[in-house]
Amino acid sequence: xxxxxxxxxxxxxxxxxxxxxxxxxxxxxxxxxxxxxxxxxxxxxxxxxxxxxxxxxxxxxxxxxxxxxxxxxxxxxxxxxxxxxxxxxxxxxxxxxxxxxxxxxxxxxxxxxxxxxxxxxxxxxxxxxxxxxxxxxxxxxxxxxxxxxxxxxxxxxxxxxxxxxxxxxxxxxxxxxxxxxxxxxxxxxxxxxxxxxxxxxxxxxxxxxxxxxxxxxxxxxxxxxxxxxxxxxxxxxxxxxxxxxxxxxxxxxxxxxxxxxxxxxxxxxxxxxxxxxxxxxxxx
Amino acid sequence: xxxxxxxxxxxxxxxxxxxxxxxxxxxxxxxxxxxxxxxxxxxxxxxxxxxxxxxxxxxxxxxxxxxxxxxxxxxxxxxxxxxxxxxxxxxxxxxxxxxxxxxxxxxxxxxxxxxxxxxxxxxxxxxxxxxxxxxxxxxxxxxxxxxxxxxxxxxxxxxxxxxxxxxxxxxxxxxxxxxxxxxxxxxxxxxxxxxxxxxxxxxxxxxxxxxxxxxxxxxxxxxxxxxxxxxxxxxxxxxxxxxxxxxxxxxxxxxxxxxxxxxxxxxxxxxxxxxxxxxxxxxxxxxxxxxxxxxxxxxxxxxxxxxxxxxxxxxxxxxxxxxxxxxxxxxxxxxxxxxxxxxxxxxxxxxxxxxxxxxxxxxxxxxxxxxxxxxxxxxxxxxxxxxxxxxxxxxxxxxxxxxxxxxxxxxxxxxxxxxxxxxxxxxxxxxxxxxxxxxxxxxxxxxxxxxxxxxxxxxxxxxxxxxxxxxxxxxxxxxxxxxxxxxxxxxxxxxxxxxxxxxxxxxxxx
Numbered sequence: 001x002x003x004x005x006x007x008x009x010x011x012x013x014x015x016x017x018x019x020x021x022x023x024x025x026x027x028x029x030x031x032x033x034x035x036x037x038x039x040x041x042x043x044x045x046x047x048x049x050x051x052x053x054x055x056x057x058x059x060x061x062x063x064x065x066x067x068x069x070x071x072x073x074x075x076x077x078x079x080x081x082x083x084x085x086x087x088x089x090x091x092x093x094x095x096x097x098x099x100x101x102x103x104x105x106x107x108x109x110x111x112x113x114x115x116x117x118x119x120x121x122x123x124x125x126x127x128x129x130x131x132x133x134x135x136x137x138x139x140x141x142x143x144x145x146x147x148x149x150x151x152x153x154x155x156x157x158x159x160x161x162x163x164x165x166x167x168x169x170x171x172x173x174x175x176x177x178x179x180x181x182x183x184x185x186x187x188x189x190x191x192x193x194x195x196x197x198x199x200x201x202x203x204x205x206x207x208x209x210x211x212x213x214x215x216x217x218x219x220x221x222x223x224x225x226x227x228x229x230x231x232x233x234x235x236x237x238x239x240x241x242x243x244x245x246x247x248x249x250x251x252x253x254x255x256x257x258x259x260x261x262x263x264x265x266x267x268x269x270x271x272x273x274x275x276x277x278x279x280x281x282x283x284x
Numbered sequence: 285x286x287x288x289x290x291x292x293x294x295x296x297x298x299x300x301x302x303x304x305x306x307x308x309x310x311x312x313x314x315x316x317x318x319x320x321x322x323x324x325x326x327x328x329x330x331x332x333x334x335x336x337x338x339x340x341x342x343x344x345x346x347x348x349x350x351x352x353x354x355x356x357x358x359x360x361x362x363x364x365x366x367x368x369x370x371x372x373x374x375x376x377x378x379x380x381x382x383x384x385x386x387x388x389x390x391x392x393x394x395x396x397x398x399x400x401x402x403x404x405x406x407x408x409x410x411x412x413x414x415x416x417x418x419x420x421x422x423x424x425x426x427x428x429x430x431x432x433x434x435x436x437x438x439x440x441x442x443x444x445x446x447x448x449x450x451x452x453x454x455x456x457x458x459x460x461x462x463x464x465x466x467x468x469x470x471x472x473x474x475x476x477x478x479x480x481x482x483x484x485x486x487x488x489x490x491x492x493x494x495x496x497x498x499x500x501x502x503x504x505x506x507x508x509x510x511x512x513x514x515x516x517x518x519x520x521x522x523x524x525x526x527x528x529x530x531x532x533x534x535x536x537x538x539x540x541x542x543x544x545x546x547x548x549x550x551x552x553x554x555x556x557x558x559x560x561x562x563x564x565x566x567x568x569x570x571x572x573x574x575x576x577x578x579x580x581x582x583x584x585x586x587x588x589x590x591x592x593x594x595x596x597x598x599x600x601x602x603x604x605x606x607x608x609x610x611x612x613x614x615x616x617x618x619x620x621x622x623x624x625x626x627x628x629x630x631x632x633x634x635x636x637x638x639x640x641x642x643x644x645x646x647x648x649x650x651x652x653x654x655x656x657x658x659x660x661x662x663x664x665x666x667x668x669x670x671x672x673x674x675x676x677x678x679x680x681x682x683x684x685x686x687x688x689x690x691x692x693x694x695x696x697x698x699x700x701x702x703x704x705x706x707x708x709x710x711x712x713x714x715x716x717x718x719x720x721x722x723x724x725x726x727x728x729x730x731x732x733x734x735x736x737x738x739x740x741x742x743x744x745x746x747x748x749x750x751x752x753x754x755x756x757x758x759x760x761x762x763x764x765x766x767x768x769x770x771x772x773x774x775x776x777x778x779x780x781x782x783x784x785x786x787x788x789x790x791x792x793x794x
Contacts, residue, residue, distance in 0.1 A: 011587050012595075018584065019602045021656065025617045026605065028628055032620075087350040094346035106347065113358055115776045117717050117746060120769040121361030123753070123762065128321070128361070135316045136309065153357025156350040185342055214610045217719075233612045240616055248620060255613040266608035267601055 029259070032252040039248055054253035063227045066254050069235040072223075073213055073258075076144050076231060080151035081208035085201055087155035092163035093189050097175065107161075114157045118150075119217045125150060126221050142224045150222065151212055159204050166200045167193065199272045206269055210262060232258045299336055303329045320360075328352050362773075369545055369766035375759030377523050377536045384537035385501050388508065388525065392498040393483060401491040402484070405449065406464040406471065407456040415470045416456065419484070419492060420448060428453075429476045464489050508533070545767035555764070558732055558739030559748070565647070566744040566775075570715035573654045574708055580655065581662025582700065586692075589670055600667075604660040611657060615724040618653045622725075643741030646726050650742050654721050658711070669703040670696065709783030716776050722747045745772050 027045070033054055035047035058066045095107060118125070126141070129150075133140015140146065170193065178188045194201075216233040223229045227238075232254065239251035310325030331352070335344045371377075379387065404419035407428075416430045418437075425436045443452035451458065459467065468489070476484040476492075481500070487493040499508050508517040508525050517525040523539030524532050548555055584603070588596055606614070621628045622639040630636055639649045673696065681695055722728055728743035728751060737757030739748050749772060753765035 007590070011590060014584075014587055015595075015599045019599065022603055022605050022660070025614050025621065025656075026609065028621060029613075029617050032617075087353070090346040091350045094343040098343045098346075100341065100343045103343070110354075111780070112777060113354065113362070115713065115717075115780060116358070116362045116769070116773045117719070118358060118361070119719060120746070120749060120753070120765070120772070121358075121365045124361035124364045125357065128356070131313075131318045131321055135312045135318060149353065150357045153353040156347075156354045160350070210610065214612050214720075216612055233610065236613065237616070246620070252617065255617065259609050259613060262610055263605065263608040266604070270601060270604065 026259075029252045029255055032248050033256045035249065037249070054249035055257075058250045058253050058257075061250070064235060064238055064250075065227060066232070066235070066250075066257070068228055069230050069232045070258070072144065072229065073231040073233070076148055076151075076219075077209050077212040079144075080148045080212050081205050083148065083152045084155040084159055084208045085205045087152060088157075088159040088163050088204065089194075089197070089201065090189075091156055092160045092167055093193055095160070096164050096167035097172070097185075107164075110156050110160060114154075118154065122218060122221045125218060129222050141222060142226060142229050144223075147219060147222045150218060151215075159208060163197070163200060163204060166197060170196055202269060203272050206265060210266075213258075213262065299332070303333050306332070324356060365766050366770055367766075368762055369770055370540055370542060371538050371763050372523050372536075372541045372544075373538050373763045373766075374761035375756075376534060377538050377763075379535060379537050381519070381523070381537040381539070384523075384535050385508065385525070387535055388533050389481070389497045389499045389501060392510075393495040394498050394512070395493055395495045396482070398494055402494055403448070403490055404484075404486065404492050406459045406467055407453060408459060408467075409456055411455075415467050415474070417471075417474060417476060417484075417486065417492075418450060418453065418458075421482075421484070421494070426450065427476070427478075431474045431476055434476060434478065461489060541763070545764050546771075548764070549767065549771070559768075561732065561741075562739050562743045562745055562748045565742065566716060569647075569650065569654075569742075569744055570712050570718070572651060573658060573715050573718075574711045576651070577655050577658040577662045577711075578666070578704075578708060580659045581664075582666045584659070584663050585666040585670055586696075589667060600663075603663055606656050607660045611720055612724065614657070615653065615720060618656075619725050622649050640726055641730050643730055646730060646742045650722060650725055653725055654715070654718065657721065661711075665704050665707055666700055669700040672703065673699050706784070709780060712783065713776050713780045716744070716779065717746045717772070718744065719746045719750065723750070745775070 031045055031047055032039075034050050034052070036049040036051040036053045037047075058064075095103060129139070129141055129146045132146060133143075137143075138145055174192055174196075175188050178192055183191065213231075214233055216231070216237065219231055220234045223231070223234065227235070230238075236251055236254045236258070239247040239254070306325050306329035310322045310329065313325060314322035331348060335341070335348050339345075402419055402421055404417050407416040407418055408414070409416055409430075414430050416428055418426055418428050420426050423436070425438045428435055428437045437453070439450045439453055444450050464471075471486045471489075474486055478484075482494060482496050484492040484494055498510055498512050500511055501508050506519060509515070510517070515527050515529075515531070517527045517531075517533055520526045521539070522536070522541060524534075524536040526532050549559060550556060588599055590596075619640070623630075627639070629639070637645050639645050677695060686694070722742055722744050726740070726742045728747045729740040730742075731737060731740045738751045743751075745768065749765050749768040752761050752768065754760060
């Protein structure tokens with residue numbers, strides 16, 4: 001007992017304090033979402049006027065259709081994240097396994113290009129997509145396809161580095177064995193690398209997915225101001241930055257609804273995520 | 285049939301189909317005068333064809349799709365934005381030179397007094413139902429125009445009355461005064477321009493006001509002349525027309541100004557002073573954030589790496605929740621929590637701190653929130669690093685009589701730091717460009733009083749640049765913003781390269 005008190009209790013105390021810090025905004029988000037008065041400023045922890053009004057408001061607003069936003073976010077995020085993982089995995093496989101002349105240059109270029117924040121090139125991206133739109137309506141402003149392609153442009157970035165680091169940990173003897181058995185490079189990729197790398201693919205997909213759900217700058221530039229086209233990240237901000245003052249009620253309700261699936265996914269795949277990040281740290 | 289052959293055949297079909305689509309799209313883009321994109325599509329089609337059928341290079345087959353997308357949506361925009369840095373592209377300088385001069389000329393119209401009022405008649409074109417105006421001015425023929433196109437017509441002399449009124453024009457219906465009244469809304473907005481620059485506008489239901497631009501552009505001498513005052517205006521090197529006495533005409537145009545955006549960063553006090561403050565905070569914010577969050581993560585990792593603590597996984601799950609909430613949402617919630625006095629934080633702790641309106645408290649608030657977002661990541665990587673330390677080393681140290689403190693400072697700490705160093709460098713690079721945390725929380729504010737209304741106490745370079753380009757108080761200045769983007773890129777790039785190099789040498793020290 002003495003042992004426990006001396007060595008363990010204080011750790012629990014620290015843990016609880018830090019946990020309170022970590023959960024702080026989440027707790028208030030839940031509180032404000034169920035508070036009918038919709039004010040996060042004068043929020044009480046247990047709302048005086050509880051109710052589901054905010055949620056109802058969220059789904060019945062014609063100009064701010066949360067349901068449609070969610071659908072948009074999902075379509076864009078899943079497609080773009082999938083694209084990023086596939087392109088990144090292909091590139092990472094080659095960068096890991098093949099030794100070729102421009103290899104180091106490619107790796108350095110990928111690193112350096114990522115340092116120019118895409119958001120500052122927003123006007124150029126706007127011009128490009130606008131030009132596309134004049135020739136092909138489906139590739140123009142206000143559509144999802146060009147946005148997904150723009151995100152695809154970031155595929156060769158941090159993702160690729162992470163995947164490459166992981167591939168580097170897979171011993172090349174496996175490749176050699178397969179080659180002796182007559183497998184071509186793509187077959188090795190399909191039959192050996194992919195099954196082994198599934199956890200890291202999941203992690204990469206998850207991180208890309210969350211990143212794209214989160215993205216609101218380039219999304220708003222390309223999708224425009226029409227409420228029906230917005231994603232959750234862009235749309236929910238309308239409640240805060242709109243002309244009628246800050247409407248925390250529906251905002252926190254929507255934020256809660258958007259957070260729950262993402263957070264569940266995160267916690268569910270926690271094991272893979274942690275091992276992915278941790279292996280990233282030990283391998284550099 | 286051989287499955288392998290079928291799949292190979294269909295692969296070829298798919299590839300060729302794709303190349304064909306790219307070529308067709310490229311052609312349409314060419315027809316629509318989208319030169320760069322058309323060329324890009326053609327080149328992409330050619331590269332795809334070459335890489336997947338002729339070339340022996342295997343890596344290229346894996347890298348090409350990513351590289352093409354990277355080029356179009358990352359590299360090209362970066363270069364294009366960079367090029368803008370050498371222009372004066374901003375509000376008031378967005379037209380081409382020709383457009384700007386045409387606009388100045390158009391806006392300078394003054395009425396001409398005519399001996400007799402110029403009468404007109406209103407017509408409706410049969411079929412299109414468009415409203416046209418018919419009148420006579422300094423010519424034997426009549427002018428017929430709907431405000432867009434104008435042509436000269438000579439009606440049949442038998443359908444022209446003595447006073448010049450025309451009673452019949454083929455393909456048109458001539459309106460009576462009552463019918464003309466009905467078209468008043470359209471007539472009010474009608475402006476008819478002759479090539480000579482003279483323009484006409486209905487001033488009532490029967491007569492036109494004739495005006496002529498006061499300015500005339502002499503293309504050969506590249507100067508504008510004010511026909512009234514005789515003043516002449518010539519282009520300066522900032523995309524504007526100025527007179528000898530310094531009078532500037534608006535609008536200006538987009539002009540190449542070379543390195544002036546960059547030099548103004550140093551020479552122009554209005555730009556230099558806020559920029560310096562922003563730069564200092566950019567670095568301070570990034571380094572403080574990484575340092576504090578790393579220490580916090582490390583301490584927590586050490587505390588919770590204790591074997592006897594069985595609820596490790598529980599705490600770890602809770603600790604990573606900040607990472608699990610989409611930052612867009614959590615940042616906005618935090619901004620609400622930090623509201624002064626009535627905000628949750630002030631009421632909960634019974635304090636009254638003007639978090640978002642006082643420069644230094646705003647900075648503290650920003651650091652707190654950034655810490656909240658970052659510490660889980662630091663916790664995870666330091667935990668991983670600690671767990672990766674081979675147990676034998678620690679046992680050996682214990683046997684040698686090292687105290688826990690010594691074991692920490694001389695073995696654990698250096699090993700952990702060396703392992704996570706590359707990630708810390710990456711974190712610093714990301715923190716330097718941490719747009720969301722600043723913009724969503726404080727908008728970069730509170731704004732400095734001595735700046736041009738754009739820079740604030742919590743602004744980092746990227747948020748300041750963004751505001752200059754898209755949200756400026758003094759008119760968006762894309763040229764200057766692009767110059768700052770290049771500066772931003774250089775700073776982040778150099779720090780990252782320096783950090784990586786330093787680590788390469790650290791790796792050597794084993």
